[in-house]
Amino acid sequence: MRLETHSRALGHIPTPPEMVAFMTRLAAPPPNTPCRVLEPACADARFLQAFQQAYGAQHRLVGVELNPDALSPLSVYGEGGKVGEFILADFLLWDTPERFDIILGNPPYGIIGDASHYPIHLLQARKAEYKQRTTTWKGKYNLYGAFIEKAVRLLKPNGKLVFIVPTTWLILDDFSRLRQFLAERGRVEVFYVGRVFPKVNVSAVVLRFTQGECGLALYDLSDGKWQQVSAGLRLCPSVEKPAYRGELIRFETAEWLAFERSGAPLGKLFHIHFAARSTEFRNSGLVRATPQAGDVPVLTGRNLAAGRIDYANCYSGWWMRREDGVKLRRFYGEPHLVVGHTKGARLVCAVDWRCYPWREEYHLIPRVGVQVDWGALERYLNGERVQAYLQALYRDFTQHLTKTMLKRVPVANPHAALP
Numbered sequence: 001m002r003l004e005t006h007s008r009a010l011g012h013i014p015t016p017p018e019m020v021a022f023m024t025r026l027a028a029p030p031p032n033t034p035c036r037v038l039e040p041a042c043a044d045a046r047f048l049q050a051f052q053q054a055y056g057a058q059h060r061l062v063g064v065e066l067n068p069d070a071l072s073p074l075s076v077y078g079e080g081g082k083v084g085e086f087i088l089a090d091f092l093l094w095d096t097p098e099r100f101d102i103i104l105g106n107p108p109y110g111i112i113g114d115a116s117h118y119p120i121h122l123l124q125a126r127k128a129e130y131k132q133r134t135t136t137w138k139g140k141y142n143l144y145g146a147f148i149e150k151a152v153r154l155l156k157p158n159g160k161l162v163f164i165v166p167t168t169w170l171i172l173d174d175f176s177r178l179r180q181f182l183a184e185r186g187r188v189e190v191f192y193v194g195r196v197f198p199k200v201n202v203s204a205v206v207l208r209f210t211q212g213e214c215g216l217a218l219y220d221l222s223d224g225k226w227q228q229v230s231a232g233l234r235l236c237p238s239v240e241k242p243a244y245r246g247e248l249i250r251f252e253t254a255e256w257l258a259f260e261r262s263g264a265p266l267g268k269l270f271h272i273h274f275a276a277r278s279t280e281f282r283n284s285g286l287v288r289a290t291p292q293a294g295d296v297p298v299l300t301g302r303n304l305a306a307g308r309i310d311y312a313n314c315y316s317g318w319w320m321r322r323e324d325g326v327k328l329r330r331f332y333g334e335p336h337l338v339v340g341h342t343k344g345a346r347l348v349c350a351v352d353w354r355c356y357p358w359r360e361e362y363h364l365i366p367r368v369g370v371q372v373d374w375g376a377l378e379r380y381l382n383g384e385r386v387q388a389y390l391q392a393l394y395r396d397f398t399q400h401l402t403k404t405m406l407k408r409v410p411v412a413n414p415h416a417a418l419p
Contacts, residue, residue: 015046015106015164019196019206022226024050026191026208027104027162034058035101037084038154040091040147043070047105048084060084062100064091092130092146100154104162107147109202111140136181139174142166148178152185152209161209166202167192167397170249173404180246187213190249191235192395194222203396216244218251222395248404250393259389260410267407270337270364274403276328281359284328287318295319299358301342306382309338309350316359325357332357337364337378341401345394347409349381362406381409 015023024047029035039047042063052061061084068088087094112127123130123143131137136149144165151161169175170190182188191206206226218239239252266272281287287298297303297314304310325332333355339362340348351374352358366372380386386409394405 013106013109013197013200013202014043016196016198017046018227019164019193020046020050023047023104023162023164023206024054026206027051027102027160029055029059029102033101034060036060036098036156037062038100038103038151039063039105040103040151041065041108042086042105043067045084045086051102051104052084062087062098064089064094066090090126092133092150093126096154098154099156100159101156102160102162103151103155106164107144107151109142109144109166111142136175136177138177141174142168145169145175145178148207148209149181152182152211155209155211157212159211161207161211163207164193164196164204165207167205167395170205171394171397171405172402176246179249182209183216183244183246185209186211187215187217188244188249189217189219191219191221191226192251193226194396196226214243216241216249218249220251251395252393256389256392259385260408263410263412265407266364266409266411268367269370269411270366272403272406273329273331273363273365274341275358275360275363278359280328281316281318286324286327287320289317289319291319294321296322296356299356301340301361304338304340304348304350304361306348307350307378309352309354309356311354311356318359320357322354322356325355328357329363331363331365334365335374337374337381338362339364339381339401339406342399343401344399345390345396345401345405347381347386347390347401347406349378351375351378362401362403377411380411 027037029037037048037051037059039045039062042048042065045063048061048063051059063084063086065086065088112123112130130146131141134141134146134149136145144163148161148163148165148169151163155161169178187210189208189210191208193204193206195201195203197204216239217237219235220238221235239250276284281298288295291297291314296311296319298316298318298320299309299311300315302310302315303313335351335353335355337349338352338358340346341361389409390401390405
Protein backbone atom coordinates (compact mmCIF):
# COMPACT_ATOMS: atom_id res chain seq x y z
CA MET A 1 0.00 0.00 0.00
CA ARG A 2 1.35 3.43 -0.98
CA LEU A 3 2.22 5.74 1.91
CA GLU A 4 -0.44 8.28 0.91
CA THR A 5 -3.15 5.60 0.69
CA HIS A 6 -2.02 4.06 3.98
CA SER A 7 -2.07 7.46 5.69
CA ARG A 8 -5.58 8.21 4.42
CA ALA A 9 -6.76 4.84 5.76
CA LEU A 10 -5.44 5.97 9.16
CA GLY A 11 -7.26 9.30 8.86
CA HIS A 12 -4.24 11.51 8.12
CA ILE A 13 -4.63 14.59 5.91
CA PRO A 14 -1.51 16.84 5.57
CA THR A 15 -1.91 20.39 6.87
CA PRO A 16 -1.15 23.30 4.50
CA PRO A 17 1.99 25.23 5.58
CA GLU A 18 0.09 28.51 5.96
CA MET A 19 -2.33 26.87 8.37
CA VAL A 20 0.55 25.35 10.34
CA ALA A 21 1.98 28.85 10.75
CA PHE A 22 -1.37 30.27 11.88
CA MET A 23 -1.88 27.52 14.46
CA THR A 24 1.70 27.83 15.71
CA ARG A 25 0.99 31.51 16.35
CA LEU A 26 -2.13 30.56 18.37
CA ALA A 27 0.01 28.13 20.40
CA ALA A 28 2.59 30.76 21.41
CA PRO A 29 4.36 29.85 24.69
CA PRO A 30 4.75 32.32 27.59
CA PRO A 31 7.87 34.53 27.20
CA ASN A 32 11.11 33.09 28.54
CA THR A 33 9.41 29.88 29.67
CA PRO A 34 10.65 26.50 28.38
CA CYS A 35 7.64 24.33 27.58
CA ARG A 36 6.84 20.69 26.98
CA VAL A 37 5.20 20.52 23.57
CA LEU A 38 3.44 17.48 22.07
CA GLU A 39 2.27 16.75 18.53
CA PRO A 40 0.02 13.65 18.42
CA ALA A 41 -0.15 11.67 15.17
CA CYS A 42 2.76 13.85 14.07
CA ALA A 43 3.60 12.15 10.72
CA ASP A 44 6.24 14.50 9.22
CA ALA A 45 6.23 16.62 12.42
CA ARG A 46 5.51 19.84 10.58
CA PHE A 47 3.98 21.44 13.69
CA LEU A 48 6.99 20.66 15.88
CA GLN A 49 9.33 21.98 13.22
CA ALA A 50 7.31 25.18 12.88
CA PHE A 51 7.18 25.59 16.66
CA GLN A 52 10.95 25.21 16.99
CA GLN A 53 11.57 27.67 14.17
CA ALA A 54 9.19 30.23 15.70
CA TYR A 55 10.08 29.93 19.37
CA GLY A 56 13.58 28.45 19.61
CA ALA A 57 15.21 25.21 20.68
CA GLN A 58 14.80 25.60 24.45
CA HIS A 59 11.49 23.72 24.46
CA ARG A 60 11.13 19.95 24.88
CA LEU A 61 9.33 18.67 21.80
CA VAL A 62 7.68 15.26 21.60
CA GLY A 63 5.98 13.62 18.62
CA VAL A 64 3.86 10.46 18.70
CA GLU A 65 3.15 8.55 15.48
CA LEU A 66 1.51 5.20 14.77
CA ASN A 67 2.73 4.75 11.20
CA PRO A 68 6.50 4.07 11.07
CA ASP A 69 6.63 4.92 7.35
CA ALA A 70 5.42 8.48 8.08
CA LEU A 71 8.48 9.31 10.20
CA SER A 72 11.01 10.40 7.60
CA PRO A 73 14.50 11.73 8.41
CA LEU A 74 13.07 15.22 7.85
CA SER A 75 10.57 14.55 10.63
CA VAL A 76 13.30 13.89 13.14
CA TYR A 77 16.02 16.26 11.99
CA GLY A 78 14.21 19.02 10.10
CA GLU A 79 16.63 21.40 8.43
CA GLY A 80 18.80 22.47 11.34
CA GLY A 81 19.37 19.58 13.69
CA LYS A 82 17.28 17.22 15.76
CA VAL A 83 13.74 18.49 16.28
CA GLY A 84 12.70 16.44 19.29
CA GLU A 85 11.87 13.04 20.72
CA PHE A 86 9.73 10.74 18.61
CA ILE A 87 7.68 7.86 19.96
CA LEU A 88 6.25 5.13 17.74
CA ALA A 89 2.87 4.43 19.36
CA ASP A 90 -0.88 4.66 18.97
CA PHE A 91 -1.64 7.98 20.65
CA LEU A 92 -5.05 6.84 21.91
CA LEU A 93 -3.46 3.81 23.61
CA TRP A 94 -0.24 5.54 24.66
CA ASP A 95 0.27 5.65 28.43
CA THR A 96 2.55 8.32 29.84
CA PRO A 97 2.83 10.06 33.23
CA GLU A 98 4.06 13.21 31.49
CA ARG A 99 1.85 16.26 31.11
CA PHE A 100 2.35 18.98 28.52
CA ASP A 101 2.18 22.75 28.40
CA ILE A 102 1.19 22.84 24.74
CA ILE A 103 -0.34 20.21 22.46
CA LEU A 104 -0.89 21.09 18.82
CA GLY A 105 -1.48 19.38 15.52
CA ASN A 106 -3.92 17.89 13.07
CA PRO A 107 -5.47 14.70 14.50
CA PRO A 108 -6.76 12.01 12.15
CA TYR A 109 -10.44 12.13 11.32
CA GLY A 110 -12.97 9.59 10.10
CA ILE A 111 -15.30 6.92 11.43
CA ILE A 112 -13.76 3.55 12.24
CA GLY A 113 -15.43 0.60 10.61
CA ASP A 114 -15.52 -1.87 7.75
CA ALA A 115 -13.52 -0.90 4.67
CA SER A 116 -16.61 -1.06 2.45
CA HIS A 117 -18.33 1.76 4.36
CA TYR A 118 -15.86 3.69 6.51
CA PRO A 119 -12.50 5.34 5.76
CA ILE A 120 -10.64 4.34 8.95
CA HIS A 121 -10.67 0.58 8.46
CA LEU A 122 -7.07 -0.19 9.47
CA LEU A 123 -7.91 0.59 13.11
CA GLN A 124 -11.08 -1.49 13.31
CA ALA A 125 -9.52 -4.09 15.65
CA ARG A 126 -8.67 -1.32 18.15
CA LYS A 127 -12.07 0.36 18.20
CA ALA A 128 -13.36 -1.47 21.29
CA GLU A 129 -10.32 -0.43 23.31
CA TYR A 130 -10.62 3.16 22.11
CA LYS A 131 -14.21 3.24 23.34
CA GLN A 132 -13.23 1.70 26.67
CA ARG A 133 -10.62 4.40 27.27
CA THR A 134 -12.80 7.30 26.11
CA THR A 135 -15.65 8.83 28.12
CA THR A 136 -16.94 11.08 25.33
CA TRP A 137 -17.49 8.33 22.72
CA LYS A 138 -21.08 8.39 21.47
CA GLY A 139 -22.87 7.04 18.41
CA LYS A 140 -20.82 7.02 15.21
CA TYR A 141 -18.01 8.83 16.95
CA ASN A 142 -15.34 10.37 14.77
CA LEU A 143 -11.72 9.52 15.58
CA TYR A 144 -10.74 13.16 16.02
CA GLY A 145 -13.12 13.48 18.99
CA ALA A 146 -11.20 10.79 20.86
CA PHE A 147 -7.94 12.62 20.07
CA ILE A 148 -9.32 15.84 21.54
CA GLU A 149 -10.33 14.10 24.77
CA LYS A 150 -7.00 12.29 25.15
CA ALA A 151 -5.04 15.48 24.45
CA VAL A 152 -6.99 17.46 27.05
CA ARG A 153 -6.25 14.78 29.63
CA LEU A 154 -2.51 15.19 28.92
CA LEU A 155 -2.47 18.95 29.50
CA LYS A 156 -0.85 20.53 32.53
CA PRO A 157 -2.87 23.07 34.54
CA ASN A 158 -3.28 26.15 32.33
CA GLY A 159 -1.99 24.07 29.41
CA LYS A 160 -3.09 24.86 25.87
CA LEU A 161 -4.41 22.63 23.08
CA VAL A 162 -4.48 23.80 19.44
CA PHE A 163 -6.01 21.35 16.95
CA ILE A 164 -7.47 21.73 13.48
CA VAL A 165 -10.54 19.49 13.15
CA PRO A 166 -13.75 19.23 11.10
CA THR A 167 -16.66 21.47 12.08
CA THR A 168 -19.08 18.62 12.81
CA TRP A 169 -18.35 18.51 16.57
CA LEU A 170 -19.86 21.97 16.94
CA ILE A 171 -23.43 20.78 16.37
CA LEU A 172 -23.77 17.00 16.01
CA ASP A 173 -25.41 15.05 18.85
CA ASP A 174 -22.63 12.46 18.65
CA PHE A 175 -20.30 15.10 20.13
CA SER A 176 -22.58 16.29 22.96
CA ARG A 177 -20.41 14.54 25.57
CA LEU A 178 -17.26 16.05 24.07
CA ARG A 179 -18.67 19.59 24.18
CA GLN A 180 -19.68 19.11 27.81
CA PHE A 181 -16.26 17.59 28.60
CA LEU A 182 -14.52 20.66 27.19
CA ALA A 183 -16.90 23.11 28.89
CA GLU A 184 -16.29 21.54 32.29
CA ARG A 185 -12.50 21.72 32.00
CA GLY A 186 -11.54 24.99 30.36
CA ARG A 187 -12.07 27.78 27.86
CA VAL A 188 -13.12 26.87 24.33
CA GLU A 189 -12.05 29.12 21.46
CA VAL A 190 -13.16 28.15 17.97
CA PHE A 191 -11.71 29.71 14.81
CA TYR A 192 -13.87 28.89 11.80
CA VAL A 193 -11.55 28.71 8.76
CA GLY A 194 -13.73 26.86 6.22
CA ARG A 195 -12.36 24.57 3.54
CA VAL A 196 -8.61 24.97 3.81
CA PHE A 197 -7.54 21.45 2.81
CA PRO A 198 -6.98 21.18 -0.95
CA LYS A 199 -9.14 18.57 -2.70
CA VAL A 200 -10.84 17.61 0.59
CA ASN A 201 -14.54 18.38 0.97
CA VAL A 202 -14.36 19.14 4.70
CA SER A 203 -14.99 22.42 6.46
CA ALA A 204 -12.64 22.99 9.39
CA VAL A 205 -12.15 24.94 12.59
CA VAL A 206 -9.11 25.49 14.73
CA LEU A 207 -9.85 24.66 18.36
CA ARG A 208 -7.81 26.41 21.02
CA PHE A 209 -8.58 25.03 24.45
CA THR A 210 -7.06 26.42 27.65
CA GLN A 211 -7.17 24.16 30.70
CA GLY A 212 -8.68 25.71 33.83
CA GLU A 213 -10.24 28.78 32.25
CA CYS A 214 -13.88 29.16 31.21
CA GLY A 215 -16.20 30.45 28.52
CA LEU A 216 -16.60 30.22 24.75
CA ALA A 217 -15.47 32.40 21.86
CA LEU A 218 -16.34 31.73 18.20
CA TYR A 219 -14.42 33.58 15.49
CA ASP A 220 -15.31 33.83 11.80
CA LEU A 221 -12.05 33.53 9.85
CA SER A 222 -13.59 32.28 6.61
CA ASP A 223 -12.60 33.60 3.17
CA GLY A 224 -8.93 33.53 4.10
CA LYS A 225 -9.16 35.94 7.06
CA TRP A 226 -7.00 33.57 9.11
CA GLN A 227 -4.11 34.33 6.77
CA GLN A 228 -4.26 37.97 7.84
CA VAL A 229 -3.67 37.20 11.50
CA SER A 230 0.09 37.11 10.99
CA ALA A 231 -0.22 40.50 9.31
CA GLY A 232 -1.71 42.00 12.45
CA LEU A 233 -5.46 41.44 12.00
CA ARG A 234 -7.18 41.91 15.34
CA LEU A 235 -9.49 39.05 16.21
CA CYS A 236 -12.99 39.92 17.40
CA PRO A 237 -15.30 37.02 18.27
CA SER A 238 -18.63 36.67 16.49
CA VAL A 239 -20.01 34.87 19.54
CA GLU A 240 -18.73 35.13 23.10
CA LYS A 241 -20.13 33.49 26.22
CA PRO A 242 -18.53 34.01 29.64
CA ALA A 243 -20.15 30.76 30.73
CA TYR A 244 -20.32 27.78 28.39
CA ARG A 245 -22.04 24.51 29.33
CA GLY A 246 -21.57 22.39 26.23
CA GLU A 247 -24.48 23.53 24.10
CA LEU A 248 -24.31 23.73 20.29
CA ILE A 249 -21.72 26.14 18.95
CA ARG A 250 -23.39 28.27 16.27
CA PHE A 251 -23.02 31.70 14.69
CA GLU A 252 -25.79 33.11 16.85
CA THR A 253 -26.87 36.74 16.48
CA ALA A 254 -29.59 38.73 18.24
CA GLU A 255 -31.61 38.75 15.02
CA TRP A 256 -31.59 35.01 14.46
CA LEU A 257 -32.07 34.12 18.11
CA ALA A 258 -35.13 36.40 18.12
CA PHE A 259 -36.38 34.64 14.99
CA GLU A 260 -35.84 31.27 16.65
CA ARG A 261 -37.92 32.40 19.63
CA SER A 262 -40.65 33.89 17.43
CA GLY A 263 -42.60 30.67 17.09
CA ALA A 264 -43.05 27.16 18.34
CA PRO A 265 -40.19 24.79 17.46
CA LEU A 266 -41.02 22.19 14.83
CA GLY A 267 -40.04 19.52 17.34
CA LYS A 268 -42.93 20.53 19.61
CA LEU A 269 -45.46 20.50 16.80
CA PHE A 270 -44.40 17.33 15.00
CA HIS A 271 -43.05 13.91 15.69
CA ILE A 272 -39.89 13.77 13.59
CA HIS A 273 -39.14 10.26 12.36
CA PHE A 274 -36.39 8.86 10.19
CA ALA A 275 -37.33 6.53 7.37
CA ALA A 276 -36.33 2.92 6.94
CA ARG A 277 -32.68 2.46 5.99
CA SER A 278 -31.15 0.41 3.20
CA THR A 279 -30.47 -2.63 5.37
CA GLU A 280 -34.09 -2.72 6.52
CA PHE A 281 -35.33 -2.74 2.95
CA ARG A 282 -32.83 -5.42 1.93
CA ASN A 283 -33.79 -7.66 4.85
CA SER A 284 -37.54 -7.10 4.58
CA GLY A 285 -38.24 -9.39 1.64
CA LEU A 286 -40.63 -6.72 0.35
CA VAL A 287 -38.49 -5.12 -2.38
CA ARG A 288 -37.33 -6.26 -5.80
CA ALA A 289 -35.02 -4.89 -8.46
CA THR A 290 -37.49 -5.50 -11.30
CA PRO A 291 -40.96 -3.99 -10.88
CA GLN A 292 -44.10 -6.06 -11.04
CA ALA A 293 -47.56 -4.82 -11.90
CA GLY A 294 -48.76 -2.32 -9.30
CA ASP A 295 -45.30 -1.70 -7.77
CA VAL A 296 -44.03 1.78 -6.93
CA PRO A 297 -40.42 2.93 -6.58
CA VAL A 298 -38.84 3.29 -3.16
CA LEU A 299 -38.10 7.01 -3.05
CA THR A 300 -34.88 8.70 -1.92
CA GLY A 301 -33.64 12.23 -1.42
CA ARG A 302 -33.06 12.48 -5.17
CA ASN A 303 -36.82 12.28 -5.63
CA LEU A 304 -37.36 15.25 -3.30
CA ALA A 305 -37.29 18.92 -4.28
CA ALA A 306 -38.77 22.03 -2.68
CA GLY A 307 -42.53 21.60 -2.90
CA ARG A 308 -42.29 18.69 -5.33
CA ILE A 309 -41.83 14.91 -5.28
CA ASP A 310 -40.75 12.91 -8.32
CA TYR A 311 -42.83 9.75 -8.07
CA ALA A 312 -41.70 8.32 -11.41
CA ASN A 313 -37.96 7.68 -11.20
CA CYS A 314 -36.49 4.84 -9.16
CA TYR A 315 -33.13 6.08 -7.85
CA SER A 316 -33.02 3.53 -5.03
CA GLY A 317 -33.05 0.56 -7.42
CA TRP A 318 -35.94 -1.02 -5.47
CA TRP A 319 -39.61 -1.48 -6.19
CA MET A 320 -42.39 -2.69 -3.90
CA ARG A 321 -46.12 -2.62 -3.37
CA ARG A 322 -47.18 0.71 -1.92
CA GLU A 323 -49.46 -0.95 0.64
CA ASP A 324 -46.47 -2.88 2.04
CA GLY A 325 -44.73 0.31 3.08
CA VAL A 326 -46.55 0.40 6.44
CA LYS A 327 -44.85 -2.87 7.36
CA LEU A 328 -41.59 -0.93 7.56
CA ARG A 329 -42.89 2.41 8.88
CA ARG A 330 -46.50 3.10 9.87
CA PHE A 331 -46.29 6.74 8.82
CA TYR A 332 -45.77 5.74 5.18
CA GLY A 333 -49.49 5.07 5.12
CA GLU A 334 -50.69 8.67 5.65
CA PRO A 335 -49.98 12.01 3.95
CA HIS A 336 -47.15 13.80 5.74
CA LEU A 337 -44.23 16.18 5.27
CA VAL A 338 -40.94 14.77 3.98
CA VAL A 339 -37.77 16.77 4.73
CA GLY A 340 -34.45 16.14 3.02
CA HIS A 341 -31.61 14.77 5.15
CA THR A 342 -28.65 15.24 2.79
CA LYS A 343 -29.27 18.72 1.42
CA GLY A 344 -26.65 20.45 3.60
CA ALA A 345 -27.74 23.34 5.82
CA ARG A 346 -30.94 23.79 3.79
CA LEU A 347 -34.48 22.77 4.49
CA VAL A 348 -36.01 21.11 1.45
CA CYS A 349 -39.46 19.60 1.93
CA ALA A 350 -42.66 18.50 0.23
CA VAL A 351 -45.88 16.82 1.29
CA ASP A 352 -46.14 13.20 0.20
CA TRP A 353 -49.81 12.98 -0.71
CA ARG A 354 -49.46 9.56 -2.40
CA CYS A 355 -47.97 7.81 0.66
CA TYR A 356 -44.99 6.13 -1.01
CA PRO A 357 -42.23 4.18 0.77
CA TRP A 358 -39.01 6.14 1.38
CA ARG A 359 -35.43 5.13 2.01
CA GLU A 360 -34.15 7.56 4.64
CA GLU A 361 -35.09 11.31 4.89
CA TYR A 362 -37.08 12.86 7.76
CA HIS A 363 -40.83 12.40 8.04
CA LEU A 364 -42.94 14.82 10.08
CA ILE A 365 -46.22 13.70 11.64
CA PRO A 366 -48.37 16.26 13.53
CA ARG A 367 -48.67 15.82 17.27
CA VAL A 368 -52.13 15.38 18.78
CA GLY A 369 -54.18 18.58 18.52
CA VAL A 370 -52.04 20.26 15.84
CA GLN A 371 -54.05 21.24 12.77
CA VAL A 372 -51.88 21.75 9.71
CA ASP A 373 -52.30 23.80 6.58
CA TRP A 374 -49.86 21.64 4.65
CA GLY A 375 -49.51 23.96 1.68
CA ALA A 376 -48.72 27.02 3.82
CA LEU A 377 -46.28 25.07 5.97
CA GLU A 378 -44.53 23.64 2.92
CA ARG A 379 -44.12 27.11 1.37
CA TYR A 380 -42.85 28.61 4.62
CA LEU A 381 -40.25 25.92 5.35
CA ASN A 382 -38.93 26.07 1.79
CA GLY A 383 -38.89 29.87 1.90
CA GLU A 384 -35.95 32.26 1.96
CA ARG A 385 -36.30 33.24 5.62
CA VAL A 386 -35.84 29.70 6.92
CA GLN A 387 -32.94 29.07 4.53
CA ALA A 388 -31.22 32.28 5.63
CA TYR A 389 -31.68 31.28 9.29
CA LEU A 390 -30.08 27.87 8.76
CA GLN A 391 -27.20 29.24 6.69
CA ALA A 392 -26.46 32.02 9.18
CA LEU A 393 -26.28 29.75 12.22
CA TYR A 394 -24.81 26.56 10.78
CA ARG A 395 -22.84 27.57 7.64
CA ASP A 396 -21.38 24.36 6.17
CA PHE A 397 -20.69 22.68 9.51
CA THR A 398 -22.23 19.44 8.27
CA GLN A 399 -23.38 17.98 4.97
CA HIS A 400 -26.61 16.81 6.61
CA LEU A 401 -29.57 18.61 8.11
CA THR A 402 -29.61 17.13 11.60
CA LYS A 403 -32.69 16.31 13.63
CA THR A 404 -31.59 18.79 16.30
CA MET A 405 -31.34 21.58 13.70
CA LEU A 406 -34.75 20.67 12.29
CA LYS A 407 -36.44 20.54 15.70
CA ARG A 408 -35.42 24.14 16.43
CA VAL A 409 -36.89 25.72 13.29
CA PRO A 410 -39.66 28.07 14.52
CA VAL A 411 -43.24 28.11 13.28
CA ALA A 412 -45.06 31.32 14.18
CA ASN A 413 -48.59 29.98 14.66
CA PRO A 414 -48.33 26.78 16.70
CA HIS A 415 -52.11 26.21 16.75
CA ALA A 416 -52.35 25.83 13.00
CA ALA A 417 -48.67 25.13 12.17
CA LEU A 418 -48.69 28.21 9.95
CA PRO A 419 -46.05 30.92 9.48
